[in-house]
Each structure stands twice: as C-alpha cells, then as structure tokens.
Amino acid sequence: MSAPSYRPDDLIAQDIETYLALHQNKTLLRFITCGSVDDGKSTLIGRLLYDSKQIFEDQLAALESDSKRVGTQGQNIDFALLVDGLAAEREQGITIDVAYRFFATEKRKFIVADTPGHEQYTRNMVTGASTADLAVILIDARKGVLTQTRRHSYLAHLIGIRHIVLAVNKMDLVGYDRAVFDAIVADYAAFAKSIGIEAFVPIPISGLAGDNIAARSASMDWYDGPVLIDHLETVELDVTADQARPFRMPVQWVNRPNLDFRGFAGLIASGTLKPGDAVRVLPSGRTSTVARIVTMGGDLPEAVAGQSVTITLADEIDCSRGDVIAAADDPPQVADQFQATIVWMDQEELLPGRAYWLKTGTSTVSATVQQPRHAICVNTMAELSVKTLGLNDIGVAEVYTDRGIPFEPYAGDGAHHSKDLGGFILIDKITNRTVAAGMIAFALRRSQNVHWQAIEISREAHAAQKHQQPRLLWFTGLSGSGKSTVANLVEKKLHALGKHSFLLDGDNIRHGLNKDLGFTDADRIENIRRVGEVAKLMTDAGLIVLTAFISPFRAEREMVRRMLPEGEFFEIFIDTPLEVAEARDVKGLYKKARAGQLANFTGISSPYEAPLNPEIRIDTTRTAPEEAAEQIVEAIMGVWSPVL
Incomplete structure (x- = not known):
C-alpha cells in the first residue's frame, strides 16, 4: 500500500x-x-x-x-x-x-x-x-x-x-x-x-x-x-459569535513587575475591547475605564475574543485572580446559588452537603451540592428520583457557593451565555480528584433577593463585652469515647471562671434542630453543616462554644474550621480505641450494630476518619476525664499543650 x-x-x-x-x-x-x-x-x-x-x-x-x-x-x-x-x-x-x-x-x-x-x-x-x-x-x-x-x-x-x-x-x-x-x-x-x-x-x-x-x-x-x-x-462555523457578545475577561494574573505598572492579564472570553472603554470588575462591581491593552508585541488599539492580553485601568481599584472584567453597561450576573446539570465522574458517590472546590474560569470557591432534583436516564430521557449521583450519572441539582461569583448560563440562544463563565468542575478537597463537571442553568431567585444586612455591633464588640476571645471547641471521637463527658466538665470549669459558653451536644441537637436527619453519610454531613452554622453564629456573639459530635469525616470538620477566623477553631480528638469504646457501650449501640440491627454505625458499618493534626488530643487510656478537662481549659486559656 x-x-x-x-x-x-x-x-x-x-x-x-x-x-x-x-x-x-x-x-x-x-x-x-x-x-x-x-x-x-x-x-x-x-x-x-x-x-x-x-x-x-x-x-x-x-x-x-x-x-x-x-x-x-x-x-x-x-x-x-x-x-x-x-x-x-x-x-x-x-x-x-x-x-x-x-x-x-x-x-x-x-x-x-x-x-x-x-x-x-x-x-x-x-x-x-x-x-x-x-x-x-x-x-x-x-x-x-x-x-x-x-x-x-x-x-x-x-x-x-x-x-x-x-x-x-x-x-x-x-x-x-x-x-x-x-x-x-x-x-x-x-x-x-x-x-x-x-x-x-x-x-x-x-x-x-x-x-x-x-x-x-x-x-x-x-x-x-x-x-x-x-x-x-x-461546515459553517460562526467565528464571530464570541466577538459579538458582551466583553468578558476572567483575570488570570495580576501583573505587577514594578511600582509603575499594574495590569490584569487574561484570555478574552467574549466581546471586543478598546482603550477608553468603560468596564466593571466583578463581583465587587467597581467601575473604571481601560487605559491600555498591553501585549508582548506592543499596545493594541483593539482586542477581541480569543486573545490573551494585559489590561491596565485608569483607576486604582481592587481586582485579583478570579475576578471578571466585563463591559460596564452589560455585566454578567453575580450569585451564590444556582441550578446546574452535573455529570458525576468519580467512583465515590456525590455526598449532598459536602463541601467541594468549585472551579469556574479562573475562580475557585467552596461549594456544596444539594440532593439532586432528579437524574436523567440517557436511554429514555426520563427524570429519575435519586438521593445522590454515581459514576457517569447525569443529574440536575442546586449548587451553593460560599460567596458570589460572576456567571452566565452555560447554554442559551441569546448573547448572554458562556462556556467560560457557565461551566465548572468540582474537586474533592481531601483527595484533589476532579469528581464532576457541571453546567450552570440559572441563578436561584433567592440568591438575587437575599442580601447581607449591615449590623453595627460587630463580633469584636460582642467579645469585648464578655471580656473573652470567642472559641469553638470541637470534640470529635467514636461513640462512647467520652466526648460529652469531657466537654461537660470543660464547660463547668469555664463557667466557674466567669466565661460565657454554650455546649451543643450531638444527641440533644437531634431532638430539635436536626430531628429530621438520619445517619446516612449525606445526613451526617448535613448534621455537621447545620451545627457549624449555629456554632459560627454563637461565636459571632462572643461565646466560647463547645460541640460534642462524632463528626466522622475530615472534610466536614475542615468545612467548619474554614467558617471561623484563623485560630478560633480547636479540634479536640477524644482518642479512644474502638475496642475500649465498644467495651463501655453505655447506650447498647455497639451491640445492636454488631447484631445488624443498627445500620450506618460509625466504627462498625460506617467509617471514622480520625483527625490528622488536631489542636488537642486526649488519650483516654492514659488521661482521666477530670484531668483532660483541666488540660483543655489551660490550653485554650493560653497554656498550650498540643498532645495531652
């Protein structure tokens, strides 16, 4: 041949x-x-x-x-x-x-x-x-x-x-x-x-x-x-379609080689740009005009979609990687709650409520996916009722991000849609695996209508009134490890010292706030998310908050840590071997779990991910509860002892 x-x-x-x-x-x-x-x-x-x-x-x-x-x-x-x-x-x-x-x-x-x-x-x-x-x-x-x-x-x-x-x-x-x-x-x-x-x-x-x-x-x-x-x-390709849409450029890098130059580099996703054009930086909403369009080959009189350029602005405004520079009179939307189509691409199932990294354009934010509205059967296109998504499943779900991001719907017939600002991937925070790809359909209306209300009494003022530094003492460990016992003793000591505190106990919370949740992985994640939000509000009020929850997954404990300012979250690992906790079995739960009468029981039929680097570790085989409580109080009051 x-x-x-x-x-x-x-x-x-x-x-x-x-x-x-x-x-x-x-x-x-x-x-x-x-x-x-x-x-x-x-x-x-x-x-x-x-x-x-x-x-x-x-x-x-x-x-x-x-x-x-x-x-x-x-x-x-x-x-x-x-x-x-x-x-x-x-x-x-x-x-x-x-x-x-x-x-x-x-x-x-x-x-x-x-x-x-x-x-x-x-x-x-x-x-x-x-x-x-x-x-x-x-x-x-x-x-x-x-x-x-x-x-x-x-x-x-x-x-x-x-x-x-x-x-x-x-x-x-x-x-x-x-x-x-x-x-x-x-x-x-x-x-x-x-x-x-x-x-x-x-x-x-x-x-x-x-x-x-x-x-x-x-x-x-x-x-x-x-x-x-x-x-x-x-085959005819509309090569001018991107140029005809409003100007959008996700900022890839802030170029600051010296004190005389500050430019914003990125790939123009859509539209055209000329010096003198009015632009808006999102999500902040601040406006300016384009001073120069800089490239390695010299300044340009005009730039179009598909070109990589560095833009300088006439005004000194805050702009960083992940922001979007857009046409001032026709910017994209900003929201933190969306409906999206998700293609799940990981062997491990989606855990609704778990925090993942969401990467869209040049921005990376923390996001949670709610229980899917439905999955889609590719054979019949039927909408299936599901609680999660597995490998290669396609579903529709609500996605919440921890802050507002500029976006446009992934697909559409008009000018306001964008693969760059509407497509995203989800990344597991622990393993760094890409677990899903998604396409934003629209922002939820409540995302547009609910705004932060400015409050004049700050969390610092609340703390100063109580003469204390807010803390969240997060007790974690197996059932029967002694979390509640030690946490209760710690709060008694804090109260005796005149400190303002409050104890949130796992069993007590499930009688009220979380009575609708079971013990599946997804429900455990939502349980901790809710407790974390409540604990954050309490620390905003200046309190020292103690929580006693198994909280079996590292990802959710880290999620709560990120809710608080640096240094306010203390992970306290009540380290009790499984055989010791099971021997105590004060509630008879291990016996039921071993007999198959109790599903999703941590340590038996559901995993427990022990802390890797807790602020405080209590070895209950060597330290009595009273002694442990004393050492914890000393640690949070300023006498630091990382391993007890």
Whole structure:
C-alpha cells in the first residue's frame, strides 16, 4: 500500500514559507469522535490522517511494523495505532485517554480528539468535548444505536456542540446495505429529537476501507450526501459569535513587575475591547475605564475574543485572580446559588452537603451540592428520583457557593451565555480528584433577593463585652469515647471562671434542630453543616462554644474550621480505641450494630476518619476525664499543650 506522505525535505525554503503562510489563514475546526466501544473511532482518525497526507514516511514504516506485530487482519495498516498511544490501549485494543491530533487539508486546519468509548471513561469524553465545535458520533453498523451512543450524544449536546455528524461505520461488514443504514438513521433521529438535537448529518462509512472518508465509495452508489472530509472542510462555523457578545475577561494574573505598572492579564472570553472603554470588575462591581491593552508585541488599539492580553485601568481599584472584567453597561450576573446539570465522574458517590472546590474560569470557591432534583436516564430521557449521583450519572441539582461569583448560563440562544463563565468542575478537597463537571442553568431567585444586612455591633464588640476571645471547641471521637463527658466538665470549669459558653451536644441537637436527619453519610454531613452554622453564629456573639459530635469525616470538620477566623477553631480528638469504646457501650449501640440491627454505625458499618493534626488530643487510656478537662481549659486559656 503506497502512502500519500508529506515530506518537508522535498520542499525548498520558499515553498515551506508559502506552505506555512497558506495554513496560517485557514480556519480551525475542533472536533471529537465518540460513541460506544469498538465503533472504530481511533481507526477513523488514523484514516483521516492518512488520507489528508499527514503521515511522515518514518511514521508510516513504524505503523506498518506495529500493524504486523499486532496481527491486523486483511489490511496492511492498523490505523488505530496512530492514535492509541498508551501501552495499555495497544494491548487491549481500546482507547483509555483522550488523544489529540492535528492535521490540515487544503481548506481547513483540524484538531481532533479521540475519546474513549468505555462507560468508565466517560469523564475523559467530557474533557475532549468541552472545547469541540463538532462531534462525530460513530455507530457500528452491526450493532446500531447503543446506550453509550445515547450517552455521548446527550453529553455532546449538553456541552453545547451544535454540529453533529452521525458516522455509521463498518458498512463493509454489513454488505454496504442501504436498509441497515436507513434503519440506524431513523432510530437515531428519534432519539436526537427527544434530547433537542435539531439536525445532524448522517454518513455511511468504513474507516478501515476508506469508504466515504476522503473519496466517494463505489460500493455505496445509493448515497449522494457529502463524504466526511468534505463536510468537515465546509461546515459553517460562526467565528464571530464570541466577538459579538458582551466583553468578558476572567483575570488570570495580576501583573505587577514594578511600582509603575499594574495590569490584569487574561484570555478574552467574549466581546471586543478598546482603550477608553468603560468596564466593571466583578463581583465587587467597581467601575473604571481601560487605559491600555498591553501585549508582548506592543499596545493594541483593539482586542477581541480569543486573545490573551494585559489590561491596565485608569483607576486604582481592587481586582485579583478570579475576578471578571466585563463591559460596564452589560455585566454578567453575580450569585451564590444556582441550578446546574452535573455529570458525576468519580467512583465515590456525590455526598449532598459536602463541601467541594468549585472551579469556574479562573475562580475557585467552596461549594456544596444539594440532593439532586432528579437524574436523567440517557436511554429514555426520563427524570429519575435519586438521593445522590454515581459514576457517569447525569443529574440536575442546586449548587451553593460560599460567596458570589460572576456567571452566565452555560447554554442559551441569546448573547448572554458562556462556556467560560457557565461551566465548572468540582474537586474533592481531601483527595484533589476532579469528581464532576457541571453546567450552570440559572441563578436561584433567592440568591438575587437575599442580601447581607449591615449590623453595627460587630463580633469584636460582642467579645469585648464578655471580656473573652470567642472559641469553638470541637470534640470529635467514636461513640462512647467520652466526648460529652469531657466537654461537660470543660464547660463547668469555664463557667466557674466567669466565661460565657454554650455546649451543643450531638444527641440533644437531634431532638430539635436536626430531628429530621438520619445517619446516612449525606445526613451526617448535613448534621455537621447545620451545627457549624449555629456554632459560627454563637461565636459571632462572643461565646466560647463547645460541640460534642462524632463528626466522622475530615472534610466536614475542615468545612467548619474554614467558617471561623484563623485560630478560633480547636479540634479536640477524644482518642479512644474502638475496642475500649465498644467495651463501655453505655447506650447498647455497639451491640445492636454488631447484631445488624443498627445500620450506618460509625466504627462498625460506617467509617471514622480520625483527625490528622488536631489542636488537642486526649488519650483516654492514659488521661482521666477530670484531668483532660483541666488540660483543655489551660490550653485554650493560653497554656498550650498540643498532645495531652
């Protein structure tokens, strides 16, 4: 098989310059290939690279050698090997990671992302689709429309891809039968309509044989539509859409090389900008005008969407990384509560109420996800009642952030929508794993209508009146460890010293404030969130607050710590071995848990994550409650003893 390879050494310098100049002015199309396992995505991309003359002779030789080694049947070349770069991919014959490839034809430049078909790698498909303009949905002609076909189509549409190609692959294996192709197109059309895909381009192909890829297939003379490369070269992209929308630039970096220069660097997400334009910095809302638009090549008279620039302002106003500089007369909204569609991408389920890092644009904030309103079945598009989201689930839920962030809906028909300001990822605070991707639909109305009321008596004034420093003493440990006993003794000593305190006990709180909560992981998280909010209000009043809760998860204890000013949160670990706590069993709970009569019991059927670096640790095998209480009081009154 001869190779239509491109050999730059055959070109003289002038020809290379001409070649590069021609490519410089071509439009760029980013697209993905997706679908189910073994639909031929990698093979198709390999064929595109081959037919567009993007394979060098040394690559071709290596490819032919690898193809012989893996035993390609009936062909000299296994085109999938051009894309499947990981050793595990070649060994298993599957795509795991997202592979990006660049190629060009006479009319256009392309970046293609080969995304994995296995359900467990759906998160990788979402990554590849996030920057794509077009999606090629592959279907194996022998199998028809599968669940993963539907999932990938739904995700592509959800992420905002509006150009869809339905490539019915392996037509050679069904005898190039038109009836098979027509049936698959009809089946897919019904599904596409149900999820809002208004139009798609169906093309019957064979990636391995090259049918209808770069040239029309003689075996399918019944097909009169475009071949794949022709369609990719001519599909119309509205390259001016981003420029036509209002100006938005998330601030990536504050550039301060010296005292005479202070600029704000970032990538312009939408709109155009000129010196003298009025801008607004969000979320603060402060306004100014643009003084200069600075680049490495000099100042610009105008900048447009897609350019990275540094902006200087006429006024000295507060602006930092994560802020958004926007058109003063048409800024984005700012809110801290949203409804969003979430694609869950982690093996561990979503824990409603748990704090995650939410990253959108250049901003990172703390956020909690509430119990989903519903999950979406990709087969039927039915809305399912669920309490959480698992791996690859898609659901709709409310998201609360710890402060207002500038945003625009991820998708929409007008000018006010943005992938940059409407898309986000969620990151586990403990493991730093990316656990979900999300798309903001709208801000909740209460987020716009509820505002902080200015109060003249500050928390410092409340504390000064009581002649004490507010503290939150957070007692944590297994059931039966002695938390409540020690906390009660500590409060008695504080009261005797004339201190103003209040004890929040786990059992007592569940009789009132948290009587509606059970003992699932999600309910435990909400239990601690509520207690943390109450404790924060009490410290604002100048009190020393004591809490005695198992609080089994580190993430929630850290969440409460971050609610308070630095130095006010004392994590007190009542360190009692499980066997000792179980031997006490003063409430008979361990006995019931061992007998299977008590579900989700910490230490038996539910985990306890011991503190890693508590401010105070009490080893109850060595320290009596009275002695422990005395040492805790000494510690918070100024005599520091990190391990008791």
